[in-house]
Amino acid sequence: MSDTKIPLVPSVNGGFDLQALAKTLPESADTMLLDLRLTDEPAASARLFRIYTHVPAHYHKGCDEYLVVVSGRAKFIVGDAEPVVLLPGQMQFFRRGVVHGFPEIVEHPFVIFSVDAPRREPSDVHFVDVNAGTPESFIRTIPAR
Numbered sequence: 696m697s698d699t700k701i702p703l704v705p706s707v708n709g710g711f712d713l714q715a716l717a718k719t720l721p722e723s724a725d726t727m728l729l730d731l732r733l734t735d736e737p738a739a740s741a742r743l744f745r746i747y748t749h750v751p752a753h754y755h756k757g758c759d760e761y762l763v764v765v766s767g768r769a770k771f772i773v774g775d776a777e778p779v780v781l782l783p784g785q786m787q788f789f790r791r792g793v794v795h796g797f798p799e800i801v802e803h804p805f806v807i808f809s810v811d812a813p814r815r816e817p818s819d820v821h822f823v824d825v826n827a828g829t830p831e832s833f834i835r836t837i838p839a840r
Contacts, residue, residue, distance in 0.1 A: 701732050701817075702838040704743075713743055717765050717806040719840045720745040728834040730809075740814040744834065746805045751827035752796040757819045758811040760795075762787045767805030769797045794823055 704711065711733050720729055720743075730744035746769065763786045770778040771787060773795045780801060781787060789795055797805075818830045 701735055701836055703735060704731050704733050704839040706733070711743075713765050713808055716743050716839070717745070717804065720804065720806065721837075722804075723747065724835070726832055726835045727828065730834055730836050731839055732836050735814060737814055739810055739812040742809045742811070742836075744807055744809060746797055746800060746807065749799055750797040750833075752794050752823040753820050753828070753833070754792055754794045754823075755811070755815055755819045756791060756821065758813055758815040759788070759790045760815070761810040761812070763808045765806040765808055767803055768801040769805045770799040770801060772796050772798060 704716065716731055720731070724745070724747045727748055727750050728744045728746050730742045733741040733743060743765070752772065762781075764781050764783050766783055768780055768782055771781045772778050773787065773789050774793055778798060817834065817836065820828075820830050820833045822828050
């Protein structure tokens with residue numbers, strides 16, 4: 696785990712109201728995604744994030760990822776499969792090293808609950824096209840409002 700202090704969303708009993716938290720995410724961002732870090736344990740991290748624009752094909756070296764759509768719709772690619780549209784309530788899973796991305800946001804706000812296992816370092820994003828982005832342009836963790 697890095698030494699960087701990541702702001703966590705406070706929780707009294709370990710419970711989180713994902714719909715209420717989704718409404719606190721800003722309308723715009725200077726990164727592709729903004730996230731709220733719900734948990735940050737070595738075995739797994741849980742996040743709620745909003746995707747603001749298309750996300751180019753990328754992968755993570757250190758974690759498997761579980762995504763559950765909270766609101767909105769977006770086209771999603773994973774591996775060599777044809778794009779599919781993800782809808783609220785759907786879950787998508789992929790292992791570390793699998794290329795994935797969101798070529799189009801169909802309906803805003805597009806918000807996802809994500810579990811990374813083990814915990815994903817914020818710098819662990821690797822774009823297929825190295826000119827498509829950096830960890831800093833990909834995501835920024837914000838404190839709960």
